[in-house]
Amino acid sequence: MNRSEIIKNYSDIVVTKFSSKMWSTFLVLGIIVYLIIAILSLDILQIHKKWSPERASLFALDTYAYKDHVTMKWSEPDDIIISFEGSRWSQYVGPYQKSDGLPERYPEWTSIGPEGETKISFKNGGFANLYDDKVTIENWPDTKETLVFRLDAQGKPYVENVDNLPKWIRVTENKIEVRPSLYERVQVYSKKVEVHRYNLGWNYFWFDFDSPLEPYGIWNAISLSFSGDRVDPNISNFSLLIQEFLNNDMWHHGQILWALLETIFMALLGTLLAALLGFPLAFFAAYNVTPFKFVRTILRRLFDTLRGIDFLIWSLIFLRAFGPGPFTGIFAIAITDTGTLGKLMSEAIENTEEKQQEGVESTGANKTLQHRFGIIPQILPIFISQTLYYLESNTRGAVIIGAMGAGGIGLQLLGAINTGTSWENVMYMSLLILGVVIFMDTMSAKVRRALIGDETLGAELQLAKMAKK
Amino acid sequence: MQSSLPENLIKIENNLKSLTRTRSIYSFLSIAALIAVIYSGLIVAETGNATSIWVGLPKFFDYPVDLFVGSWEYGYRWNLLLLEYLPDLISTINMALFSTAMGTLLAFFLSIFSSRNLIKSKTTVFIFRRIMDICRSFPELVIALVLLYLLGKSALPAVIAIIIHTAGALGKLFSEAIENVDKNPIEGLESCGASWFTRIRFGVVTQALPLFLTYTILRFEINIRASTILGFVGAGGIGEQLYTNIQWKYEADTIAIMFLLVSTIIALDYLSSYWRKSLIGLKS
CATH class of the missing domain: 1.20.5 (Single alpha-helices involved in coiled-coils or other helix-helix interfaces)
Known part of the structure; x- marks a missing residue:
């Protein structure tokens, strides 16, 4: 052909x-x-205008690194303040420390030079020296000579004795900024000098700045909790450990873990309540179980309404009634998913094979027993897999409802982002959320596989398969 | 009576009885565990909540009643409010549609590289699956909030967040669909000397397309809700209008927006279930 x-x-x-x-x-x-x-x-092409890599890399740096500040005012060169993240409440050296009668804790990267200057050593091998009337930096990469910064007669900072400055020094009218890499920074203003020294890691994660256990570190603190000598004579070491960890002023572990628990409970209880409500109601909405068309129609429309009014709007309504808190989340999830599960299950019930029910009927069983042994075994796998599927997505939903005002980890996260400075906390909470969501995901997949076997089939596909029967 | 039965029947009978006993113990235990979880959860909720459940429950209808009374007082011009907020609704739908389209495209590429029947290298499959897991696990809100802070308030952060989440969520479903396709057409193509791309185009995509479309339509519905919610935190669109009007206690406007939202969602729900049914019907 x-x-x-x-x-x-x-x-x-x-x-x-x-x-x-x-x-x-x-x-x-x-x-x-x-x-x-x-x-x-959608302004997609404007992205390069809004996206500043410098700002983003600073925020990113803040998520995995911390910085120590050294501040010297030109008017009081003797009172140098050394603090963690520049906070008043966590000074190694400074007025807060002195006024509380605490000993000054000079970090090991500071030292006093031959002329009484404060020497700060950096990771790049360089030093910054704070004198009474000048600041010098020595031994920094690609500069052989020592750079000297002073104030001129008008009180403006200037650089002495250098013709061609390295690119990483920016001189403006009121400020000199030295930043060879992300990890070190010296700023000279007309009023003060500020030195930032970055380190990798989450400092004071286990115990906060003022904690009695802070000098020990986590591992020593754990081994201390099994020994007899009490750090604080009023309380056993183990309870001190727990208490100091949970009441960490910088990381708020107690608060955050509680919020996380609230969020998990919101998802869990919401889904459970929805399952408990939706499962029986589904039977009343299925034509092969309930002969009354009136009841079926009412239930069907009820399911549609519950589902159609989005959980966003439900949570707003509940927020007014219950105020911020887990109840809002629980009920918003429960109500929406009652509609969804009810609809799905009633469809599944209508698609069940009649023969099994007939078989049970032939033994003389009454209607209840027929449904119990003729229908439920057929729909149970779908019911369980759907419920687990919703539990999974509700875990994410609970975070979102939380941020809208229901509390929990969502609200904490929103707060941390809006402060704009505690990016390490944002990272910490994001990782916690990620962990919980992945945990729920794997658990529900495992349970589903154990109960149903054919895990690779998506929930939607299972329903479709069932409809084809 | 029992002694008259043959021995093996008695054995079966006893076995059945013990099985029934174990089973009822198990179901009793699981019901007890369920009740314990619900009870303890409600206690956790009760302590964490601003208002106790017994105070809040009777107040449940307060807000809906407020809304309806407020919009009743607003009068017949209420209908015009629907028109007023229509552009915002369209911009929200636009956000959802664009990010679903982009997310689906990404998901398609991700899913090809994370399907065991298309990629021989186990490491590649593993890496791409973990990428999808991470994209999927972050709620859109978390990504959107961070990006909103970095990029300022506009629709862009929301779009990016939804694209990332959609790529992860759909990618997983797509790769499941790809792994479930019939092997024979692929082998047939291979035996004719077809290239890897041709095998995917004519062996895989043709089989999995109805499922792909089904999942995408479902995702679009979900993404409309997501972009509304992201509007609440500053992405614009109807979500932002809803938030503002709730803050200002403009009942009529709030109801109008809610009405628009709910009717969109319900319309889309019917439309998508109609599409899905016809697509799955096509497949069989």
């Missing part, structure tokens, strides 16, 4: 109609036009 014969004999297969060709062309054209409109209307 040659080409023309094939076309003649199988014209309905081989030859594509002109109209259907045009249809697909128009579809593709339509999609392209839409994408152009969307890109223009």
Whole structure:
């Protein structure tokens, strides 16, 4: 057979109609036009204007590193303040420390030089020296000479004795900024000098700055908790450990873990309540169980309404009634998912095989027993897998409801982001959320596989398979 | 009576009885555990909540009643409010549609590289699956909040957040669909000397397309809700309007927006279930 014969004999297969060709062309054209409109209307092309890599890398740095501040005022060069993250409440050396009668804790990277200057050593091998009337930096990368910064007669900072400055020194009218890499920074203002020294890690994660256990570190503190000598004579070492960890003023472990628990409970209880409500109601909405059309129609419409009013709006309504707290989340999830589970389950019940129910009927069983042994065993796997599926997505949903005002980890996260400075806390909470979500994911997948076996099939596909039967 | 039965039947009978006993113990235990979880959870909730459940429950209808009374007082011009907020609704739908499209595209590529029947290298599959897991596990809100802080208030952060989440969530479903396709067409193509791309185009995509579309439509519905919520935190669109009007206690406007939202969601729900049914029907 040659080409023309094939076309003649199988014209309905081989030859594509002109109209259907045009249809697909128009579809593709339509999609392209839409994408152009969307890109223009959503300002996608403006992204490079808004995105500043410098700012983003600073925030990113803050998520995995901490910084120590050294501040010297030109008016009081003897009272140098050394603090953690520049906070008043966590000074190694400074007025707060003195006024509380605490000993000054000079960090090991500071020392006093031959002329009484304060020497700060950096990771790059360089030093910054704070004198009474000048600041010098020595031994920094790609500069052999020592750079000297002073104030001129008008009180403006300037650089002495250098013609070609390295690129990482920016001199403006009121400020000199030295930043060779992200990890060290010297700023000279007309009023003060500020030195930032970055270190990797989450400092004071286990115990906060003022904690009696802080000098020990976590491992020593744990081994201390099994020994007899009390750090604080009033309380056993183990309770001190727990108490100091949970009441950490910088990381708020107690508060955050409690919030996380609240969020988990919101998802868990919401889904459980929805399952408990939706499962029985589904039977009343299925035509092969409930003969009354009236009841079925009412229930169907109820499911649609519960589901259609989004959980966003439900949570707003509950927020007014219960105020911020887990109840809002629990009920918003429970109500929405009652609708969803009820609808899905009633469809599943209607799609069950009649023969099993007939078999049970033939033994003389009454209606209740027929449903118990004829229908429930058929829909139980779908019910469980759907419930687990919703539990999974509700864990994410609970975080979102939390941020809208229901409390829990979502609200904590929103707070931490809005302060704009505690990016390490944002990272910490994000990792906690990620951990919980992944945990829920794997657990529900495991349970599903154990109960049903065919885990690779998505929930939607399972329903479709069932409908085909 | 029992003694008259043959021995093996008695054995079966006893076995059945003991099985029934174990089973009822198990179900009793699981019900007890369930009740314990619910009870303890309600206690946790009661301590964490600003208002106790017994105070809050009777107040449940206060807010809906307020809303309806407020909009009743607003009068017949209420209908015009629907028109007023329509552009915001469209911009929210636009956000959802664009990010679903982009997310689906990404998900498609991710899913090909994380399907065991298409990629021989186990490391590649492992890496791509973990990428999808991470994209999927972060709630959109977390990514959106961070990006909103970095990029300022606009629709862009929300779009990026939804794209990331969609890519992860759909990628997993897509790769499951790909791994479940019939092997024979792929092998047939391979035996004709078809390249890897041709095998994917004619062996995999043709089989999995109905499922892909089904999942995408479902995702679009979810993403409309997501972009509304992200509007609350500053991404614009109807979510932001809803938030503002709730803050200002403009009952009529609030109800109008809620009405728009709910009717969109319900319409989309019906439309998507109709599409899905016809697509799955096509497949069989």
